[in-house]
Amino acid sequence: MNIIELTNLTKKYGNFTAVDNVNLKIKKGEIFGLLGPNGAGKSTLILMMLGLTEPTYGSAIICGIDPIRNPIELKKKISYLPEDIGFYDDMTGLENLVYTARLNKYSEQEAQERALELLEKVGLKEAINKRVGTYSRGMRQRLGFADVLIKNPEVIILDEPTLGLDPTGIVEFLNLIVGLSKKLNITVLFSSHHLHQVQEVCDRVGIFVNGKLLAEGNIKDLAEKLLGKHSLIVEIGVKHKDGQEIKTEDIKKILSQFEIISIEKRNDYFSIECKEDITSEVAKSIIKSNIDLIHLDKKEYTLDEIYYRYFEKNN
Amino acid sequence: MKNNHNNTFWVIVQKEITDHIRNWRFIILSIIILLTTLSSMYTTIVNISKAIKSQEIEGAFYFLRLFTTGSESLPSFIVFLGFLGPLLGIAMGFDAINSEQNRGTLIRVLSQPIPRDYIINAKFVAALIIISIMFFTLGFLILGIGFIIIGFPPTPEEFLRIIFFIILSIIYVSFWLNMSIYFSLRFRQPATSALAGIAVWLFCSIFYIMIVDLLIKIFIPSETSSIARLISPDYLRIILLRILPNELYSEATTTLLMPSIRSLGPLTYEKVYGSLPNPLSLSQSLLLVWAHITALIAGTIIFFVLSYTSFMKKEIRPR
Numbered sequence: 001m002n003i004i005e006l007t008n009l010t011k012k013y014g015n016f017t018a019v020d021n022v023n024l025k026i027k028k029g030e031i032f033g034l035l036g037p038n039g040a041g042k043s044t045l046i047l048m049m050l051g052l053t054e055p056t057y058g059s060a061i062i063c064g065i066d067p068i069r070n071p072i073e074l075k076k077k078i079s080y081l082p083e084d085i086g087f088y089d090d091m092t093g094l095e096n097l098v099y100t101a102r103l104n105k106y107s108e109q110e111a112q113e114r115a116l117e118l119l120e121k122v123g124l125k126e127a128i129n130k131r132v133g134t135y136s137r138g139m140r141q142r143l144g145f146a147d148v149l150i151k152n153p154e155v156i157i158l159d160e161p162t163l164g165l166d167p168t169g170i171v172e173f174l175n176l177i178v179g180l181s182k183k184l185n186i187t188v189l190f191s192s193h194h195l196h197q198v199q200e201v202c203d204r205v206g207i208f209v210n211g212k213l214l215a216e217g218n219i220k221d222l223a224e225k226l227l228g229k230h231s232l233i234v235e236i237g238v239k240h241k242d243g244q245e246i247k248t249e250d251i252k253k254i255l256s257q258f259e260i261i262s263i264e265k266r267n268d269y270f271s272i273e274c275k276e277d278i279t280s281e282v283a284k285s286i287i288k289s290n291i292d293l294i295h296l297d298k299k300e301y302t303l304d305e306i307y308y309r310y311f312e313k314n315n
Numbered sequence: 316m317k318n319n320h321n322n323t324f325w326v327i328v329q330k331e332i333t334d335h336i337r338n339w340r341f342i343i344l345s346i347i348i349l350l351t352t353l354s355s356m357y358t359t360i361v362n363i364s365k366a367i368k369s370q371e372i373e374g375a376f377y378f379l380r381l382f383t384t385g386s387e388s389l390p391s392f393i394v395f396l397g398f399l400g401p402l403l404g405i406a407m408g409f410d411a412i413n414s415e416q417n418r419g420t421l422i423r424v425l426s427q428p429i430p431r432d433y434i435i436n437a438k439f440v441a442a443l444i445i446i447s448i449m450f451f452t453l454g455f456l457i458l459g460i461g462f463i464i465i466g467f468p469p470t471p472e473e474f475l476r477i478i479f480f481i482i483l484s485i486i487y488v489s490f491w492l493n494m495s496i497y498f499s500l501r502f503r504q505p506a507t508s509a510l511a512g513i514a515v516w517l518f519c520s521i522f523y524i525m526i527v528d529l530l531i532k533i534f535i536p537s538e539t540s541s542i543a544r545l546i547s548p549d550y551l552r553i554i555l556l557r558i559l560p561n562e563l564y565s566e567a568t569t570t571l572l573m574p575s576i577r578s579l580g581p582l583t584y585e586k587v588y589g590s591l592p593n594p595l596s597l598s599q600s601l602l603l604v605w606a607h608i609t610a611l612i613a614g615t616i617i618f619f620v621l622s623y624t625s626f627m628k629k630e631i632r633p634r
Binding site: 043047050052053072073075076078079080082083084085086087088089090099100102103104105147151159 | 322323326327330334337415418419420421422423424425426427428429430630631632633
């Protein structure tokens with residue numbers, strides 16, 4: 001069953017189309033990354049899924065609920081962490097969480113217990129009685145994550161959750177999200193323009209540009225969809241036994257039986273672009289000939305490359 | 316175990332009340348109002364002994380005079396309240412919505428399973444509760460001090476008049492409160508909405524009166540002119556001034572607290588002829604200011620409906 005189903009979802013502000021005909025299905029327990037440059041309409045898409053903005057047309061069904069018809073029922077099951085989460089700065093972290101829990105109809109005592117439990121889980125145990133105004137950016141973000149978990153959600157939407165965190169903070173935070181999502185079988189949708197992070201934690205990625213969902217799938221699918229053909233690069237480092245310089249032609253000759261698109265030489269390293277995965281064949285052939293293989297690396301497309309290549313191609 | 320829906324509303328109200336009470340802005344305003352009360356009490360105490368001695372009539376409403384007696388240097392309590400009340404209302408509402416939006420807390424609260432109108436209703440109710448507590452406290456404080464000074468308790472009628480006066484003051488302040496909540500929705504910056512509120516307040520308490528006087532002087536230059544025969548300039552002035560909430564409030568309070576006031580507006584000789592100079596009963600005084608109270612409540616509701624609808628339609632985005 002799909003827990004998130006967007007059908008022809010469109011939002012127009014006057015003549016400007018912020019979200020253009022988006023179709024998307026996300027399964028339960030999946031971690032989905034929404035990737036796109038600033039101003040692509042990611043936030044608007046998210047707000048429509050929460051029922052905070054009305055779509056011009058099309059529909060979003062989350063957990064089987066229409067956010068426009070029954071927003072309150074939906075908000076019991078879905079949590080949202082905005083880009084720059086706001087807390088009441090003059091209240092302590094604990095008070096902020098207890099308030100959210102109380103809004104979710106927990107009794108005073110249950111709210112306290114739940115808030116304490118979650119604060120411990122996100123590693124803010126020492127800071128529970130400090131005012132949120134004194135929290136660092138990373139602490140706020142972790143408090144935000146505790147805030148999101150307090151209602152036991154089925155779906156969590158995170159808008160740019162790693163913005164402004166330091167590198168270790170990002171890793172910690174992402175591990176926290178992924179760990180809890182897998183453990184509790186929570187569906188996570190998060191938007192980002194940090195390609196690297198998205199690639200690391202997401203099961204599936206959607207590329208979202210100018211209000212349109214250009215492609216979605218795992219990284220391999222995306223490369224195929226966006227760049228047309230799927231090619232990969234095998235990088236080898238070689239050394240001639242006699243210390244002679246190896247030319248591109250030599251390598252071409254050795255690998256003549258394979259279908260090779262191009263070979264690029266950089267000192268003793270060659271980047272071989274090919275259609276299929278022939279890494280082991282390349283290694284065997286090189287070793288059979290009188291050349292030492294000192295380096296072998298299969299390079300799959302990273303999201304960065306896909307992304308930049310796609311925009312290069314289109315500009 | 317989960318509680319019913321209504322409790323969530325009171326959770327928000329509770330939080331709003333805590334916010335107000337902890338807020339320095341509110342503490343400062345309360346101190347100002349408490350000090351004005353005490354200082355006007357002082358003048359009253361000094362002057363009331365003269366007032367009581369000079370006219371020893373039975374049923375002279377000594378307790379009501381605690382509220383209405385002023386001196387040359389200090390105005391009476393009701394004048395103070397008419398002046399400071401709007402400021403209190405504006406101060407409590409001007410950042411109700413926009414500051415939450417700027418801090419990014421509004422979207423977080425709205426993504427919890429609560430009806431959207433709970434937020435704006437709770438903001439209004441919380442402020443109303445605080446204003447009510449404050450005014451009843453002040454009113455009873457004056458009554459208590461008055462009791463010690465005068466030496467005998469207020470009559471039931473005096474007591475009821477004072478209660479009505481307090482309720483009227485609460486309505487008056489909630490008018491300004493709602494106006495300022497509306498501004499907090501219209502303007503993104505709290506400073507702008509506070510200035511807008513203060514501008515309206517200044518306009519009502521100073522400039523409008525000047526403009527009315529000027530216009531009347533221009534259009535009705537002399538008492539004997541032909542227009543003056545159709546409509547008396549004094550009467551026209553009163554009608555024009557009654558658009559103002561502060562004018563309505565001051566007319567209503569003086570009528571409630573000074574039972575000797577028999578009519579609002581000019582009296583013709585025919586109207587006065589044959590009437591006895593008795594104080595009005597409470598029901599008659601109330602009848603006299605019924606329109607004023609209705610108008611004030613109507614104004615309050617208009618601003619509340621305006622803010623309610625614009626809040627419900629507002630697209631809430633993260634900051």
